[in-house]
Amino acid sequence: MSTLSAPAVLDASKLTITHSTVQCPVPALGSPEQWAQNVCSDHMVQCQWSVSGGWETPEIVPFGNLSLSPAASCLNYATQCFEGMKAYRGFDGKVRLFRPDCNARRLSSSAQRVCLPAVDDKELVALIKALLKIDAPRWLPKEEPGRFLYIRPSLIGTGSQMGVQLPTSALLYIITVPWPDFSKESPPGSPPRTGLRLLASQGDTIRAWPGGFGHAKVGANYGTSLGAHGEAQRKGFDQVLWLFGDDGRVTEAGASNFMAVVRSRETGRTELVTAPLTDKLILDGVTRRSVLELARKGVVGEVEVVERYFTMSELEEAWEEGRVVEAFVCGTAFFITPVLSINFKGRDLDMQHGDADPAKRIASILASWLGNIQYGVIDHEWGVVVEEEEEEEEEA
Amino acid sequence: MSTLSAPAVLDASKLTITHSTVQCPVPALGSPEQWAQNVCSDHMVQCQWSVSGGWETPEIVPFGNLSLSPAASCLNYATQCFEGMKAYRGFDGKVRLFRPDCNARRLSSSAQRVCLPAVDDKELVALIKALLKIDAPRWLPKEEPGRFLYIRPSLIGTGSQMGVQLPTSALLYIITVPWPDFSKESPPGSPPRTGLRLLASQGDTIRAWPGGFGHAKVGANYGTSLGAHGEAQRKGFDQVLWLFGDDGRVTEAGASNFMAVVRSRETGRTELVTAPLTDKLILDGVTRRSVLELARKGVVGEVEVVERYFTMSELEEAWEEGRVVEAFVCGTAFFITPVLSINFKGRDLDMQHGDADPAKRIASILASWLGNIQYGVIDHEWGVVVEEEEEEEEEA
Numbered sequence: 001m002s003t004l005s006a007p008a009v010l011d012a013s014k015l016t017i018t019h020s021t022v023q024c025p026v027p028a029l030g031s032p033e034q035w036a037q038n039v040c041s042d043h044m045v046q047c048q049w050s051v052s053g054g055w056e057t058p059e060i061v062p063f064g065n066l067s068l069s070p071a072a073s074c075l076n077y078a079t080q081c082f083e084g085m086k087a088y089r090g091f092d093g094k095v096r097l098f099r100p101d102c103n104a105r106r107l108s109s110s111a112q113r114v115c116l117p118a119v120d121d122k123e124l125v126a127l128i129k130a131l132l133k134i135d136a137p138r139w140l141p142k143e144e145p146g147r148f149l150y151i152r153p154s155l156i157g158t159g160s161q162m163g164v165q166l167p168t169s170a171l172l173y174i175i176t177v178p179w180p181d182f183s184k185e186s187p188p189g190s191p192p193r194t195g196l197r198l199l200a201s202q203g204d205t206i207r208a209w210p211g212g213f214g215h216a217k218v219g220a221n222y223g224t225s226l227g228a229h230g231e232a233q234r235k236g237f238d239q240v241l242w243l244f245g246d247d248g249r250v251t252e253a254g255a256s257n258f259m260a261v262v263r264s265r266e267t268g269r270t271e272l273v274t275a276p277l278t279d280k281l282i283l284d285g286v287t288r289r290s291v292l293e294l295a296r297k298g299v300v301g302e303v304e305v306v307e308r309y310f311t312m313s314e315l316e317e318a319w320e321e322g323r324v325v326e327a328f329v330c331g332t333a334f335f336i337t338p339v340l341s342i343n344f345k346g347r348d349l350d351m352q353h354g355d356a357d358p359a360k361r362i363a364s365i366l367a368s369w370l371g372n373i374q375y376g377v378i379d380h381e382w383g384v385v386v387e388e389e390e391e392e393e394e395e396a
Numbered sequence: 397m398s399t400l401s402a403p404a405v406l407d408a409s410k411l412t413i414t415h416s417t418v419q420c421p422v423p424a425l426g427s428p429e430q431w432a433q434n435v436c437s438d439h440m441v442q443c444q445w446s447v448s449g450g451w452e453t454p455e456i457v458p459f460g461n462l463s464l465s466p467a468a469s470c471l472n473y474a475t476q477c478f479e480g481m482k483a484y485r486g487f488d489g490k491v492r493l494f495r496p497d498c499n500a501r502r503l504s505s506s507a508q509r510v511c512l513p514a515v516d517d518k519e520l521v522a523l524i525k526a527l528l529k530i531d532a533p534r535w536l537p538k539e540e541p542g543r544f545l546y547i548r549p550s551l552i553g554t555g556s557q558m559g560v561q562l563p564t565s566a567l568l569y570i571i572t573v574p575w576p577d578f579s580k581e582s583p584p585g586s587p588p589r590t591g592l593r594l595l596a597s598q599g600d601t602i603r604a605w606p607g608g609f610g611h612a613k614v615g616a617n618y619g620t621s622l623g624a625h626g627e628a629q630r631k632g633f634d635q636v637l638w639l640f641g642d643d644g645r646v647t648e649a650g651a652s653n654f655m656a657v658v659r660s661r662e663t664g665r666t667e668l669v670t671a672p673l674t675d676k677l678i679l680d681g682v683t684r685r686s687v688l689e690l691a692r693k694g695v696v697g698e699v700e701v702v703e704r705y706f707t708m709s710e711l712e713e714a715w716e717e718g719r720v721v722e723a724f725v726c727g728t729a730f731f732i733t734p735v736l737s738i739n740f741k742g743r744d745l746d747m748q749h750g751d752a753d754p755a756k757r758i759a760s761i762l763a764s765w766l767g768n769i770q771y772g773v774i775d776h777e778w779g780v781v782v783e784e785e786e787e788e789e790e791e792a
Contacts, residue, residue, distance in 0.1 A: 038556045044466060065463040066471075070571050071436060075462075075552055078474040078615030079622070114619040115626060152558060156471055157619070160434045162548060162573045163729075164618055164651055166626045175466050177558045204607055211602030213620050219474030220616030222560055223510040223553070224609050226475070230511060230562045255560055333559070 007054025010047065010119060012126035020062035026139055027178050029147060034178050035187045041135040045127045045174035049117050058127055060134065063175065071160035079157030079167050080219040081110035084332040086148040087132050087386065089140040090376030095132060096383040098374050100125045102286040106217060107153060113216040115166050116155050124153060131174055132386045139178065146375060150179040183335040195338035196329060198253055199237040200312055201228060207242040207252065208281045215280035241342055244281060248312040251275050256331035257288040260315060261362050263323040269304050270325060276307040287330040291366050299369050300362045312344050319349045327351040328363035336367040403450025406515060408522035416458035422535055423574050425543060430574050431583045437531040441523045441570040445513050454523055456530065459571065467556035475553030475563045476615040477506035480728040482544045483528050483782065485536040486772030491528060492779040494770050496521045498682040502613060503549060509612040511562050512551050520549060527570055528782045535574065542771060546575040579731040591734035592725060594649055595633040596708055597624060603638040604677045611676035637738055640677060644708040647671050652727035653684040656711060657758050659719040665700050666721060672703040683726040687762050695765050696758045708740050715745045723747040724759035732763040
């Protein structure tokens with residue numbers, strides 16, 4: 001049905017709240033329950049959209065299953081996109097988001113790639129804050145500073161037209177999930193994690209291509225990469241290092257951005273090199289962007305930031321000539337995690353040749369800077385404080 | 397939970413049936429309700445799978461919404477694949493499937509690409525038949541021979557692990573949807589359809605890539621192509637003709653395979669040309685395969701079948717030299733539909749230069765052959781008869 005009035009805009013100020021009557025146990029840090037990554041906090045945001053009516057009233061409701069038509073386009077045609085962010089319990093007791101405006105804008109950019117509606121970034125951030133206001137007090141206990149909660153805003157096409165058509169209805173929802181710290185912890189029973197061992201991809205599976213959608217955070221990039229990921233894990237590696245093209249350009253590692261620190265043969269200078277955003281092959285990561293901005297401001301010393309394609313052969317050559325300093329991945333899920341080695345054509349190239357003191361390595365300095373912002377050790381505009389409901393008094 | 401026993405196999409003989417107590421009205425042929433393509437028949441098949449337990453008991457239940465975790469991998473990571481088939485009410489009163497074994501095998505091939513479980517093809521066909529046994533009598537009325545019902549088997553990852561991991565649980569479901577005959581009818585209020593007007597894709601949007609998943613019927617191929625499709629429609633075209641590579645190789649049209657009939661400049665012979673399956677760029681269409689097999693058997697006379705890449709420039713050159721005979725798309729949704737024109741670099745190339753009598757054109761002859769098999773006019777192993785429940789006596 002079309003209406004004469006303009007479709008309604010998303011308006012977080014209209015939010016309605018239905019409190020949950022049950023409280024799910026919060027997984028202990030490092031527990032198997034936390035590693036399972038399948039427990040969600042007590043509440044979720046949801047908001048329906050239709051092409052004719054626009055956005056309905058957003059609501060916070062008790063966490064629960066979605067009811068979807070088997071014909072829904074999100075299930076058949078992958079009309080779906082999402083964001084990944086975290087809320088951090090600071091050492092000053094406050095909860096912060098990290099540059100939520102960047103994630104919120106990226107959601108609309110991803111949505112556009114699968115013809116879902118744009119989501120106003122300010123309203124989205126307001127909805128995320130409203131959800132955390134209720135759930136952060138219990139799910140990010142004040143007694144556990146340094147803990148975080150993963151936030152997953154999703155936008156899915158809910159229309160049940162079987163024909164391949166533009167989505168006419170959608171659902172925005174936001175859930176939060178306690179996650180382990182991949183950059184520091186290992187699953188129970190696994191050896192301690194000091195970094196990632198990557199397997200360079202073979203030409204028979206590529207993650208993304210020019211004119212495709214590698215830059216968008218759409219489900220279509222993830223399920224289709226599981227096969228290569230699973231095979232890498234069976235071979236004993238942690239992630240795939242995705243190469244592209246006959247020349248083997250280095251793009252991403254798993255679902256994170258990849259960075260190498262290499263001394264230039266020509267200039268002798270130390271360069272922080274990462275793939276460019278120009279042809280939309282890789283995700284415009286918020287952590288990536290932040291790392292590059294910090295490095296350009298000089299927090300890691302005399303390091304030149306270079307966004308350009310480099311090939312795996314080029315990296316191999318630098319390794320053979322002793323010019324590789326270090327490598328790391330960055331992203332919300334894995335934060336900043338050192339890359340221990342890359343397996344390329346059957347040979348393991350070890351990547352950690354930086355300062356003898358691990359804390360003085362570039363990845364470590366960058367992680368420290370970002371962590372200090374996220375956990376409120378230093379005051380920075382990238383750390384956005386979230387107001388919380390007063391915690392209820394514990395029973396005496 | 398792992399079990400000591402082997403995961404259970406899919407077993408259609410264990411099927412349980414819960415009949416619906418309500419009967420949804422069956423849309424009239426050509427009605428707006430039928431064009432909406434969002435009414436499903438009264439029942440659906442569903443069957444749960446888990447990596448540890450294998451397949452649970454398949455069941456036929458009243459059609460209804462699915463209950464899915466907001467964290468389900470099918471919603472976040474597009475772990476989803478599907479099939480498209482039809483059930484045909486024959487002119488002999490019987491209901492037939494068309495080569496259902498081909499679709500069933502392809503579902504497993506698609507599933508593999510997104511790490512979902514294989515589905516035994518014989519069991520899947522048995523489940524489809526069981527669903528039609530119940531729903532065909534009312535949804536494909538005997539009084540309306542020549543009518544068909546679209547069948548959508550879907551397989552989705554239902555696990556709610558937020559981490560990017562191999563699916564550990566899944567749901568197979570099968571629904572059926574009355575569909576209009578795209579190859580003959582137009583939506584109410586639209587001009588009669590005599591064929592498709594295609595817009596050759598621009599380099600900035602590419603459907604598939606070698607090493608990608610263009611050959612798989614996974615949701616990831618569909619939502620991501622809606623943008624280009626929508627733009628083509630806004631410009632007045634019906635579908636996108638997807639080109640690949642700097643040389644503009646012709647791959648698919650919309651979500652159908654594309655075929656051109658061209659006289660060879662060298663040999664003077666008439667060739668039926670279509671893109672090859674070799675590098676997995678295009679879907680291994682059941683209609684495509686059937687058309688090629690029929691043409692190779694000579695049903696369209698002296699036409700040489702050639703599976704090879706041809707570029708849009710090559711087709712344009714043939715057109716300029718008057719060597720284009722005709723072009724058509726083929727697939728389950730659009731069956732065999734003539735291509736009226738292709739817009740390439742701003743110029744419309746008209747494609748129909750075959751026999752003055754449209755019924756004698758190659759697309760028409762092929763459609764007639766296939767239709768005769770599907771609707772039981774000729775007896776052929778590709779047409780698989782479906783047993784139906786006795787229709788209840790109408791009230792006197």
